[in-house]
Amino acid sequence: MGIDRAAIEMVLSFQFWRMAILWPLALLYCYARLNLAALFRRRTSPREHFRCRLVPDSAGGNFRRPICIITGATSGLGLATARALVGEGYHVVLAGRCAESLYRTIQEIKQEYEEAHLTTFQVDLSSLQSVVKFEASFKQWLLDSDLHPSVQLLINNAGILATSSRITADGYDQMIQTNFISAVVLTSLLLPLIKNSSLPSRIVNVTSFTHLCASNMKIDCKKFSRNTISEKYPFASIYEYSKLCLLLFSYELHRRLRAENLSSKISIIPVDPGVVHTNILREVPSCLSQLAFRVLSFLHLLQSPEAGASSIIDAALAPSNVSGEYFFGGRGRRMGSSSLSYDAKAASQLWLNTSIFEEQV
Template sequence: MDRAALRMVCSPQFWRMAILWTLSLLHSYLLVFLRGRTAIPRRRRPRTGAGGEGRRPICVVTGATSGLGKAAAAALAREGYHVVLAGRCMQLLSEAVEKIQRQQSDAYLEAFQLDLSSYRSIKKFESSLKQWILETNSEPAIQLLVNNAGILAKSHRITEDGLDEMIQTNYIGPFILTNILVPLLKNSPVPSRVVNLTSFTHRCVFTYPVSGIDVSEGALRGMKLGQCSAGKSYHLASSYEYTKLCLLLFSYELHQQLHISSAVSVMAADPGAVETNIMRELPPCLSWFAFSVLRFLNLLQQTDSGVGAVLDAALAPAEASGEYFFGGKGRTIRSSRLSYDTEVAKKLWAESSALFKELQLRGRDLGTN
């Protein structure tokens, strides 16, 4: 074990992940067990609108270069979508497209660069996507957005927008991207959908009073969880949990705002524990140990099976909007009590919107299109 791994093993954040994350995962499966056998909802294939013969409905999958994102892109292409793969590295995106097309010669795929930790990159993606849609599709619309991208950062890094990289990538970026693409979702001639990938780790945000979770601008910038305090280590586990809870609060609030007033449904998907490269920044020996323990407990899934919850959320009937899909096989459970706090969700939305507007104004000053 090297020095970096030893330091991490001695940190409270490591034991938070080792103990609380495992207990949260087991708690989720306990909820599945207590709910008993439920009928698996029939998945609905994507549809085109009137006059849309020969045109496949468009879906966008973020973080599509590897892991669940790539698996979701492949699965949704099989379902009949024209899949837009979005990710930070064009080379990895090209490799993902080539691999999927080798397995599915009839797959319709496009790749666009997108870094959710950069407002400028999100705006560039929006512009490129709209231009591509105009060139290939008569309807300026998309039918599905899958917010899959996420990171588990081991250190506090400030983005060009002045935010904590993990918080911006996992929550602020998806919030901005979704709001930017809502007009295209509303333009869909058939019911459209947003799927946000959250995590069982959101249940670990229980140390705060229900009314006391901090969703202020400072917290969303990454300044309130101890990340920036001199001499303190980065609270990687707590920050990751926080981003996943924020994404879930956002999902439920977005459902309230869109589902009744429009044909856009919103689902939360929690795949459970899946063997991906999410822990790539941690010491390799610790990642190997974590996956080995989860495999021993029969709690670890491969991406091909772990993507089930994503497909359940993406293809469920529209009336399932606002549900929390967990672990595949059509299963839905209740998320944490805190995630259903509507007052917190509304405050989070207001603070996130304020940050969004600030970045918009800054982008205009800098000439961002």
């Protein structure tokens, strides 16, 4: 039997053990908090879990479906979320890198929902030029389709776990750009359409419990550009950092919309599905990723994409008064994220740094 050199090198790395030890502990910590909160609620008053259906605008006799944009929509959580929202009556816009995968996704969803309203756009979130091109193409599609120039739901779901250092054409770490920078830029570009909705609109940012492991590092946009990364790429730390930044951005956007008295019209919800059996570990040696999934399954912590997507649907269809709350683990459950994620000063600094990204587009 041959030796899997890549697996051995991975096991011998600090980042592997950071991921193998700290991430499960963070996940168990989250579930422990949920269970304690549930026990307390049973002793006081139960917390209701309900979803609000967004009724299409039928004014003037025109049946108008709400529009939802989902990034990373061709597999895993994105695909499961798209399928569920089609069932809720949305016109779902699928955003993904591969045209073939987008076509296959449409065919798969239409096997279940023959009358599904679906539209696809190719977009590569590791390229700011591609994000800008998507926004322009999407607005042109709205115009050509004689649709109201608005968006009711944006789900920033796309994300990667890269195990090697790759710098994008824009000069940023690929994982940081895909998981965070492009979500910020896309949200900023689409915000006028989101504000233009006559119905309550929402931005859902898919984050991760791994943000709990991020250290109290200074928020610095230089971390996102061509910097001096050691030969051993700190992939676990950078992934945690990207998810923390997405949380900081979510809370800061919520605060700014509230200051504009728009929080009742536009809600911002970060959501964490927990551990889901997707291809997120595709860059980890297969023997290690399969072992990880077996262990998580044995501990009853591993969910199917459909089960994991339920938390995203909860966030998408929750009442508007839960804007700025952190959804975790489905069944409408909410909890507090890390204390660092609520640091308003750090979030404000990050907001200033993100303006650099927007200037590039």
